[in-house]
Amino acid sequence: MGTKLLLCDCAGSQPLNSDKIGSACETECSKVFTALCTRELEAAAAELQQGDTIIACGQEQEVFQALAEELNVDAPGFVDLRDRAGWSEEGADAAPKMAALAAEALLPQPVTPSVDVYSEGTCLIIGPGDVAFALAEKLAVTLAVTVLVTDEAAPFTRAFDVVRGRIKSLDGALGGFTMRLDAFQQLEPGGRGAFMWTDARDRAQSGCDIVLDLTGDTPLVHAPAKREGYLRADPKDPLSVERLAFEAAQLVGAFEKPLYVRMEETLCAHSRAEQVACTNCLDICPTGAIKPAGEHVEIDPMICAGCGECAAVCPSTAITYEDPPISALLSRMHILARTYRRAGGAAPRLLVHNAHGAEMIRMAARFGRGLPADVIPLELSVISGFGHAEMLAALTHGFARVDVLLSPTTERDALDRELALAQAIAGANALGLLDEADPDALSDVLYAQDVPQPLADPVLPLGNRRQIARLAAQALNPKAEAPLALPENAPYGAIAVNTDACTLCLSCVSLCPSGALIDNPDKPQLNFQQDACLQCGLCKGICPEDAIALVPQLDLSDAALSQQVLNEEEPFACVECGALFGVKSTVERIMEKLAGTHPMFASSDKARMIQMCDNCRVNAQFKQEDNPFQSNPKPRVVTTEDYFSKRKDH
Numbered sequence: 001m002g003t004k005l006l007l008c009d010c011a012g013s014q015p016l017n018s019d020k021i022g023s024a025c026e027t028e029c030s031k032v033f034t035a036l037c038t039r040e041l042e043a044a045a046a047e048l049q050q051g052d053t054i055i056a057c058g059q060e061q062e063v064f065q066a067l068a069e070e071l072n073v074d075a076p077g078f079v080d081l082r083d084r085a086g087w088s089e090e091g092a093d094a095a096p097k098m099a100a101l102a103a104e105a106l107l108p109q110p111v112t113p114s115v116d117v118y119s120e121g122t123c124l125i126i127g128p129g130d131v132a133f134a135l136a137e138k139l140a141v142t143l144a145v146t147v148l149v150t151d152e153a154a155p156f157t158r159a160f161d162v163v164r165g166r167i168k169s170l171d172g173a174l175g176g177f178t179m180r181l182d183a184f185q186q187l188e189p190g191g192r193g194a195f196m197w198t199d200a201r202d203r204a205q206s207g208c209d210i211v212l213d214l215t216g217d218t219p220l221v222h223a224p225a226k227r228e229g230y231l232r233a234d235p236k237d238p239l240s241v242e243r244l245a246f247e248a249a250q251l252v253g254a255f256e257k258p259l260y261v262r263m264e265e266t267l268c269a270h271s272r273a274e275q276v277a278c279t280n281c282l283d284i285c286p287t288g289a290i291k292p293a294g295e296h297v298e299i300d301p302m303i304c305a306g307c308g309e310c311a312a313v314c315p316s317t318a319i320t321y322e323d324p325p326i327s328a329l330l331s332r333m334h335i336l337a338r339t340y341r342r343a344g345g346a347a348p349r350l351l352v353h354n355a356h357g358a359e360m361i362r363m364a365a366r367f368g369r370g371l372p373a374d375v376i377p378l379e380l381s382v383i384s385g386f387g388h389a390e391m392l393a394a395l396t397h398g399f400a401r402v403d404v405l406l407s408p409t410t411e412r413d414a415l416d417r418e419l420a421l422a423q424a425i426a427g428a429n430a431l432g433l434l435d436e437a438d439p440d441a442l443s444d445v446l447y448a449q450d451v452p453q454p455l456a457d458p459v460l461p462l463g464n465r466r467q468i469a470r471l472a473a474q475a476l477n478p479k480a481e482a483p484l485a486l487p488e489n490a491p492y493g494a495i496a497v498n499t500d501a502c503t504l505c506l507s508c509v510s511l512c513p514s515g516a517l518i519d520n521p522d523k524p525q526l527n528f529q530q531d532a533c534l535q536c537g538l539c540k541g542i543c544p545e546d547a548i549a550l551v552p553q554l555d556l557s558d559a560a561l562s563q564q565v566l567n568e569e570e571p572f573a574c575v576e577c578g579a580l581f582g583v584k585s586t587v588e589r590i591m592e593k594l595a596g597t598h599p600m601f602a603s604s605d606k607a608r609m610i611q612m613c614d615n616c617r618v619n620a621q622f623k624q625e626d627n628p629f630q631s632n633p634k635p636r637v638v639t640t641e642d643y644f645s646k647r648k649d650h
Helices: 018-025 039-051 063-073 083-087 096-108 129-139 238-249 282-284 309-313 327-340 355-367 388-396 413-426 440-448 466-476 507-511 538-542 584-594 604-611 614-623 640-649
Strands: 004-008 027-031 053-055 112-117 122-127 144-149 162-170 178-187 204-208 210-213 229-234 255-259 261-263 291-292 296-297 319-321 349-353 373-381 401-405 431-434 491-497 517-519 525-528 546-556 564-568
Touching: 018 027, 018 096, 018 327, 027 039, 039 053, 039 063, 053 096, 053 373, 096 327, 096 373, 122 129, 122 204, 122 309, 129 238, 129 584, 210 238, 229 238, 238 401, 255 431, 261 296, 282 291, 282 309, 309 319, 327 349, 327 373, 327 388, 327 564, 349 355, 349 466, 355 373, 355 440, 388 401, 388 413, 388 466, 413 431, 413 466, 491 525, 491 564, 507 517, 507 538, 538 546, 604 614
Parallel strands: 004 027, 004 053, 122 144, 122 210, 144 162, 210 229, 349 373, 349 401, 401 431
Antiparallel strands: 112 255, 162 178, 178 204, 261 319, 291 296, 491 546, 517 525, 525 564
16 A cells, blocks of 8 residues: 545645645545644544555644654654645645645655764863853753863862863864863862962863853854854853753763765865865865865765755765755656646746745745745755756756745855856756745745746756766757856866967876876877866866866767867887887977087987987997996906916915
């Protein structure tokens, strides 16, 4: 038996077409209830006891979860059809959207990998004594508290430890903070009168599980609101300090930390041979969780807050987001668009939002116009990692337009950059960011939008983010003959080589992290495969002749998938053996500059060695009288006859 969808029109406040919803979702629907959470609760109990169910109500989840617990059955799933579709000016036409939302709720979702974090309750309070000591006394009952006092105050109790010092660095997160301190002093517990302090010393190290910052100064970590276990409060605000005490007391025990991103070091284009190339993730990470680690970067999963910006801007797909993975997100968008069309809809729009956006939608539905019937909301935990590949994929699934609804806490750097890239590929009218804080204003904007025509034949792009973006771009630009011009810092493009300046030294080939630049072992030749180019700039930075320039573009033709010759020359033939080596123009240029003028090549015989291959040059050097490898003659081997001859002589 499959999953059953329980429908309720919420006291007759919304129209529901159970037949259309059920047939489009290919699932069984119940009859349309009117008060499933109150008068018809017994009917809900009977349905829950039948097996796997999803209740079309987002408001009364606690009621139904408590009912399932009382019945000792599995908790049901939930999908909010009322606030997102039924309560709307166009609610009578919302059946296709309801079917799409119900089908999405039926889609199984992968579990995000996670790791356990343990906090034993060791707590460091940093701040002035008058505030820090009072807070420490409250927390010392439940936590192991140490106060790092920032003024001259000294305690009158030993219920908690007190130290002085200056924090040089603070790293880590809940359950694993580490710090370095200078001018570190501890209390001397003995003696009469006020406590004394030990002599100050530098480079002290310590660790704790929780940090409470009461300094009121610049935060000690990046993005303090996103750093788990790091709590701040204004020392002049007693209410915020009290709230801090409550929050800190909850941070003891075992916690599940999601592993938001996955790193594939071999794909990273951060650097090669100590030459730095791509720094996109380092520049954009708000928490400082990403650091260089040789030729690649490393991500501290304990510090990572899961914004997903690094995955959005990573040109090589070395960083991939796992909450959810892009494959699961594509499946959700695909099922939404497909079910909407199967239920009779024509041109759906996609509204991507987070929990803040979900609350705005609920308020717009209850007190305003609600969402238009063709706007399908897609809720994500975070939206800052919704990049150009996801935007383009949504359009190829059949959405006429894609909008991302921002919230006050959304990190915008990656979104702004990715939107510009996606618009360069798909057009400005099909994509946008909505920065509206008022639910009514949000509704007005959506109702007033000009809706472009969706893709006539939707496609399902698969693969990694680069492959998805390319397939989507081809579907959206079927008649493109020339490469699409892209904004600066785009992860796709070509390189332009000044053949007059290029000496074919092939330094760029040896360092290219993606293999886009390729040499030819049989002749002096520089080849390029545009589809593999990350536009990381390593080739441009390493070129000794400054002969390379980056050209951000997206070539959708098959030519981008094959090798193209950027520069080639004739090889030089060794004057001794005829073997081909080097570049003819380079050898001739060296001959012109060095032969007869440089002391090492003053004679014609020495200058001739410039025109020899490696093997012949070595042989010629050994035969010279002033051979640089020459040593004293090898002594003759002493034999038995030599010994007998000496004895005869004596």
